Amino acid sequence: MSVIPSPNPFIHGLLPHEGESPQERTRREQEEARAKAVSDAIDEQIKQDKVAFKRYQKAVKILLLGQSESGKSTTIKNFQLKYAYSAWIRERSSWKVIIHLNLIRSVTTILEVMNRVMKEQHDRLQRQQRSLSPSRSYRSGTALLPSQDRELSDDDTRDVVFNFSDKHKLLQLQLQPLTRVQRDLENFLGSAAFEPDQVATTGNIAFPSPDAKSSRPLRRYTEFSVSVYNPWKNRLSGKEGSKRLLEKKSSQDLHDATEIIYRCGSDIKQLWADGVVQQVLKGTKARLEHSSGFFMDDIDRVVARDYEPSDQDVIKARLRTVGVQEYHFSIPGGTGHDDWILYDVGGSRASRNAWASYFDNINSVIFLAPVSCFDQRLAEDTSVNRLEDSLLIWKYICNSKLLTNIQLILFLNKIDLLEEKLGSGVRFDKYVVNYGKHPNDVPSVTSFLKQQFKAMLRNSGNQRVFYCYLTSAADTKAMATTLATVYDGIIRDALDRAQFLM
Known part of the structure; x- marks a missing residue:
């Protein structure tokens, strides 16, 4: 007894049947056209993948x-x-946000260092006043010298009185809006976590072991970072196709950030030019000028409302x-x-x-x-x-x-x-x-x-x-x-x- 083969179950629904109505025929032909389009797209993708793989090889x-x-x-x-x-x-223009963030990061770093040194200095002088007579210093009877009077050693900021004034407190207050701007820009870009780990050291070159004075715990500021899957550059340079370039709120936030940075420009410039601030940075070895993303020497140009990054600016910009x-x-x-x-x-x-x-x-x-x-x-x-x-x-x-x-x-x-x-x-x-x-x-x-x-x-x-x-x-x-x-x-x-x- 012979067995009559059944039709392919995958195309059974696409075959005409006896008594097919005109509406059913139209629907069947539409389904056939859609199935063929999907099949052709798969074939084309396979062909493109083969070409891409050959090019990759x-x-x-x-x-x-x-x-x-x-x-x-x-x-x-x-x-x-x-x-x-x-x-x-x-x-290139999309890097403007990063460069502004780099500039603000430098300013907030300076303010954080100033706050820490101010607090340490205040606490130290209070302890000195409680434990020593007014005519003696806390350090073996040696008078405390202003920082400009002698060269600082590697860890000498604990022994120096920096001549802070009301001007520095006013600058801290006037530059506070930049903290919110930094947070807004980072939220727009999106952040990623950073996790340190441990590895061994090498004995190829002899390095001195850190002594007790230089190896005291250092505060480490977590660097802002983004994920490789974050399309911030595409959004800002208009590469997202059907998606809008920026949401209305994000666009307004970026405009507001540019305006606040512009208005804070003179205060940023004054902060960086201040002699006491430079002494504090030198004493704490906060070498901002040696790091990528340093734009404190270009303040007037970078804070301008119509600022557009140059090739060199993009080269210097830092985004982890x-x-x-x-x-x-x-x-x-x-x-x-x-x-x-x-x-x-x-x-x-x-x-x-x-x-x-x-x-x-x-x-x-x-x-x-x-x-x-x-x-x-x-x-x-x-x-x-x-x-x-x-x-x-x-x-x-x-x-x-x-x-x-x-x-x-x-x-x-x-x-x-x-x-x-x-x-x-x-x-x-x-x-x-x-x-x-x-x-x-x-x-x-x-x-x-x-x-x-x-x-x-x-x-x-x-x-x-x-x-x-x-x-x-x-x-x-x-x-x-x-x-x-x-x-x-x-x-x-x-x-x-x-x-x-x-």
């Missing part, structure tokens, strides 16, 4: 590594400025982003390696666990080591020197089995800040004790550091060329030249690996 993939604030984001901005300028121009960022570039070269993908996986200790998952299928690693921070400590762990931390990361990269055949490129970054710091009299040998009695200048210090990083690469047992560049990511002209050299080297290495070179 052929693309030059670069992984940027380095500790937090090493200059990775600024380096990527330089790539965008040089190789994707049209997109850069479209997004949590998560892995992926940047695509189409770089004409006629070599078959026009598509580039740059990955920034974050540099905080909490982000480093994710690094190894990106070591596969990449062409090169660009590692940024900020050499100007030889006298600074990690925000996550104040017992670890930042230069020591960079050396530890470099050692890990050099010894990683997953990166055995990967080209490593080292950027000794922030050379401009290193030169400024050494020129101001800060001694490199005070923080790197086996530097010896070599000259305290940029050529000698960078030569020493090159040898240290090179030795780690050589000791890894992998015979690789040592590519090292002295960089200042904030110097766009110099970085353009460096990136052109790096581009040529990466392309040549990629072709060499593909056995295209004779």
